Amino acid sequence: MPELPEVETIQKGLLQIFESINTPIGNVHRSSQSLRFPWPRNFCKEISGQRIVNIYRRAKYLVFETSGQDFICHLGMTGNWRLDENRAITKRPHDHLFIELGHKKVLIYNDVRRFGFFDFVDAGHLELSRWFSHLGPEPLDSETFHxxxxxxxxxxxxxxxxxxxxxxxxxxxxxxxxxxxxxxxxxxxxxxxxxxxxxxxxxxxxxxxxxxxxxxxxxxxxxxxxxxxxxxxxxxxxxxxxxxxxxxxxxxxxxxxxxxxxxxxxxxxxxxxxxxx
Ligand SMILES: [Zn+2]
CATH class of the missing domain: 1.10.8.50 (Helicase, Ruva Protein; domain 3)
Structure with a gap:
């Protein structure tokens, strides 16, 4: 199960990918299976065409701040991301989300046990979201955790x-x-x-x-x-x-x-x- 260092490592990797490609999100597809919860309504349509403004970590969530609808990804037990670089996607079992980026690259979310999930949030007011309202401070924040x-x-x-x-x-x-x-x-x-x-x-x-x-x-x-x-x-x-x-x-x-x-x-x-x- 990914803990804070693993989520942070994935966050840094994703941010690097988006910064180096630097184009808006292209087409987005998902599998027909639900993850831990059903997919948010119109998830693929909503994020397609948006520009990623920032990706950061809060607790074990990845927060995607976009030019449109912000969203989060929780990796559950086995969630993971990989970048496919030649668009002829080599689909693997348990691939659940395909985000097309520029330069024939596709970012893929894979989750064997499907305990991960996605949801829409307002990145500016995370603490108001039901996923974040009960969470304690970040362990590396010396102002709040001492x-x-x-x-x-x-x-x-x-x-x-x-x-x-x-x-x-x-x-x-x-x-x-x-x-x-x-x-x-x-x-x-x-x-x-x-x-x-x-x-x-x-x-x-x-x-x-x-x-x-x-x-x-x-x-x-x-x-x-x-x-x-x-x-x-x-x-x-x-x-x-x-x-x-x-x-x-x-x-x-x-x-x-x-x-x-x-x-x-x-x-x-x-x-x-x-x-x-
Ligand atoms: Zn000892």
Missing amino acids: AEYLFVNSRKKQTSVKSFIMDQRLVVGIGNIYASEVLFRSGLRPTGKAGRLSRESCQNLVRAIREVLSEAMAQGGTTIKDFRAAGGSKGYFQQKLMVYGRDEQECRVCGSGIRKKRIAGRSTFWCGRCQNR
Whole structure:
């Protein structure tokens, strides 16, 4: 499932594609299948002919600001984009959207499990949209997301620290992979209660969240199964993972065995020796 670094990598790739081609959107076609939700009414017709003004990321959404109707794309579990460069489109299974661009290029949205979706929004007033109104701050925004914010919001919380930092109402974009990695770097047990976090632990958490997400973005995200950037390249952060997916292997720091357990239904990985707070 793409998390914040993967969505950001795809966003950068898409923006680069639109900037380099720099023509309005041509014809747009879609498959007859619904994604997670039905396609917005007249989706293809509405976006055809529009110029892309900007593409940016908010939480795990791609926001397409256009000269006409703005729209969003959520990648769900397996959504991905690729650029086909010779118009004789090599259709692949699970291709759902075809956006013709200039110079015989076609941008294609593929989604094997169809948990992704598109919708129209007003990019200038995202917070009024039902997809965004409940979302917490961006983890890399130090104005809104900081240690004191985390400390205040964790008081009296009975939930585990891991579930706490994955709650999108608190802070967006931290999914299962990066939650495990962030807790390792903070030295915190994933099962500890959020309500017991000290101010110092909140500081460590905020720092670890920033570092891990920034490093993952610099590596182009994490490719566990099939993640690809919009240009087709893989991410490389999986080579840097300290605990995620490493159960029964040795901790890279202390050598003890990495543990694995399901917390709130999600696989969780940690080192019992390094994460003792
Ligand atoms: Zn360790």
